[in-house]
Amino acid sequence: MSSRRRKAREAALKALYQVDLVGENPLVALDALLDEEVLKPILEPLGRELALNGGLLGDSTREEIEVFTSDFVCQFINDRLFEKVESGNENAVHDFVSRFLRPGVNSNEVLSAFIKRLKDKLAAFSEVRYFSRLIVDRTLEHKAHIDDLLGKFALNWALDRMASLDRSILRSAVCELLFFPDIPVNVTLNESIELAKKYSTERSAEFVNGILDKVQRETKPQKEEPAARRKADEKIRDEVPPSRDPSLEGE
Secondary structure, X not given: OHHHHHHHHHHHHXXXXXXHHHOOOHHHHHHHHHHHHHHHHHHHHHHHHHHHHHHOOOOOOHHHXXXXXXXXXXXHHHOOHHHXXXXXXXXXXXXXXXXXXXXXXXXXXXXXXXXXXXXXXXXXXXXXXXXXXXXHHHHHHOHHHHHHHHXXXXXXXXXXXXXXXXXXXXXXXXXXXXXXXXXXHHHHHHHHHHHHHHHOOHHHHHHHHHHHHHHHHHHOOOOOOHHHHHHHHHHHHHOOOOOOOHHHHHO
């Protein structure tokens, strides 16, 4: 769960950064990032597996396998097949994968095993996608309140003077502190510092840590007990991902 949530935080940060920097549509930006950085690496080994197990002849070259894989991945993403997997529409997935099998292959045997692996792998993607969209959605929903807090606690640092990346890290982190009661304070602080170190600088990490520490000490965010957090984690896959209107970003 932790590695998936870290991937989700990274994707959400990049989307929020694009919103802040160039006014990008947040969910469009997020979906593009998730497709390229999370979904594509999941699908590529599956595409190679399909090529070797029924999509190509046994003596296919490495180049042919990579072309097959690229075609499989691109069509899968363009057709938004992962949404059909999430909804349980196995017929659509079955039909899609069948198109990539060469004639004469025992398709039922190949498809049954392949689709099971595909569903298992895409379960991880669904969790990353859900959590990243939740971060983006709630951060933009509460942006005005979050910015007011940052203006109050970032002494000598007006929001428009901050680096855009640091500002985006702080916004999403304050959102976690205040509006994600299932996430412990220390987890939010540690993850935000790691994001700053990875995508900005050591000085940014110190800056982010200092402001977030002030925010959490002054606001004293209410957090759920561990048992409640575990229950929330168990339910996360059953919830519907948010579909907030991106035009609300400016609120």
